[in-house]
Amino acid sequence: MWKRVRHRTPARAAASAGSGARVPGALAQLAVVLRTPARAAEPLFARAPRRWQRLLPFAVAACFVLSLLPVTIAVLANDYRMGGGWAGALGVAQTVPLLLAVTRPLPAWALVLFADTAAAALLTDAGQVAGQSWPWPPMTIVGYLVLMVCLGLRGSIRVLVGVWLATGVVGGVLAFSRPDGANDTAALLLVLSGVVLALTGALRGLGDAQQRIAEQESISEAERSRRTLLEERARIARELHDVVAHHMSVITVQADSAPYRLPGMEPPVREEFAAIAASARESLGEMRRLLTVLRGDGADGAGGGERAPQPGIGRLQQLVEATVRAGQPVELSLAAGAAGAAPPAVDLSAYRIVQEALANVVRHAPGARTRVSVSCDAGEVLVLVVNGPARDAVVALESSGTGHGLVGMRERVRLTGGTLDTGPLPDGGFRVAARLPLDQLTEDDS
Missing domain, CATH: 1.10.287 (Helix Hairpins)
Structure with a gap:
């Protein structure tokens, strides 16, 4: 009966739901996956929560290398009539660095740009350039855009702008030596690379923003919990x-x-x-x-109400009657002699625990049948508040709860050296059970 149940309370569940409404799960997941690594040598998605997500960039890069390498060699050798040795060397230089882009995209971009520029210079004297794309063949454009994706997810805005401008400058310089009859693709690559860098950079910025929001909310929640505890x-x-x-x-x-x-x-x-x-x-x-x-x-007047006599177990009947008048069906079982057996601190704590528990029932399960039991057994006061599921769908009656209910219960139980067990029931209800010793009051160490 007193076994501890480790589940979220209704108040915590509502807080979690409210937090989820502010930061959608998909965006929070995106913030983790697209989080910019703190160290430059870390691979893409290194902070992803799942292993397959961390391996995904390597798998994608390997697929592009395995598909672009033979295509590049075949196109250079067959369509452009370039020598087989040069075609093989340029194919390797233009595609293999894509594997490096997963961990070091900027050095990989420098290698690919150098290889693409060298290929464009060699294609000027190739056997068949007229009618072909120049200076960037189609497979070169595809590999370069893959590289832009890696850069956009990792580089800063300054780096991305510099890469885009360098791409335009190289294409503009090569345009002065364009072979007769070749189709100029320098402007095409400049436009496509700019679009890819803008989209991936914005996606990464969104991930960073969501990550910062999540971190700030975590800090705010910790401060709110601490303030609630102190109050x-x-x-x-x-x-x-x-x-x-x-x-x-x-x-x-x-x-x-x-x-x-x-x-x-x-x-x-x-x-x-x-x-x-x-x-x-x-x-x-x-x-x-x-x-x-x-x-x-x-001000003496501000706290005048606090100088009234403090309630105890003897006033639980009045508390239950007031709750019943508010429309909440509550049954009270009060053991004979329980009202006068407890010392003042335990007497007050038992009353407040029942009060907070009933307030939570009214807030989170309006209309649910509730049983309150207070008894004395073996030198301790036993407080049990059990409610069933809400009769109808629960509608949030409060938009800014203080969260004092369970915090207050825990603090009062710690004050008396007792134990508190709370948790949901299989039928959808909730249970609050407290043991308050009559002769073992402990001092709060915190």
């Missing part, structure tokens, strides 16, 4: 102030009235009681100053 601890401290202040006031009154209630007291004993009363009054003053700091303001 809840301050709230608990304010409530415990009333409990401790009550006992200190009783000590002060008893110490001051001891000489009148016990006549014939020796002077040293009177002085001892007077010292106890003075210490108690001084402690009360220190606690009031601490409470002022925790409230965050010095």
Whole structure:
């Protein structure tokens, strides 16, 4: 019954859904895959979450090399009538560097551009250039565009602009020596390479932007959780102030009235009681100053409501009745003697846990039947709140929850040295179970 269930709570699920609405899963995945590696020697997609995604660039590059290498050699030798040795050497120089583009696209681009330029110069004196594409044959354009994809996913905007301008300059210089009858493809490659660089650069920029958004949201979520935790601890401290202040006031009154209630007291004993009363009054003053700091303001009226008597197990019946009047069916099982058996800290914590649990039911499962059970067993208070599934589809009633519910439960349980188990049920409901020891209050170490 008390076995811990490690599942997301409704509040966490709603937070996760809200985060997913802000950063769609596809774009978040794209941000990881297209993340620019921090080190230049890292391959493309090195930060991808799956192994096949990290190997994909190598496989694609190898496919292009295996397909372009024989085609390049055959076209140069057969269509352009270039010697077989030169055709083989140029085919290797123009295609094999594509494998290097996966890890070092800029050096690969320099090698390919040099090989393509050398091929264009040699094609000027080839046996059959008239009527053929020059200075960039079709297979050269295909390989160059593959290289532009690798560069666009890795290079900065300055590098991409420099590569595009260099491509145009080389093509413009070669145009002055264009053979008669050849089809000039310099402008075609310049336009296509510019389009590919623009698209891949924009895609990479989108991935980087999504990555930065995800990192910022992660930081914001951590800060929000920390702020929520600190606010809840301050709230608990304010409530415990009333409990401790009550006992200190009783000590002060008893110490001051001891000489009148016990006549014939020796002077040293009177002085001892007077010292106890003075210490108690001084402690009360220190606690009031601490409470002022925790409230965050010095106005007495602002925190007047917090000086009301703190609720306990004895007021659970009123809490349940108020929840029922709000339209939430709730059944309360309160063991006889549970209201008076718990010390003040445990009494207050049990009430707040039930209060927060019912608030979560109203928020996340309106209309669901709920059972609240509070009992004392073997020196501890057992609190159990179980609700069934919502009767109808849940509509978000709040758009900006504070997230204090479960945080407050955990902090109160830690305060008393108990345990808290929360988790969904197989039928779609939810369960909150807390054990609060009656005689083993522990100090919060954090």
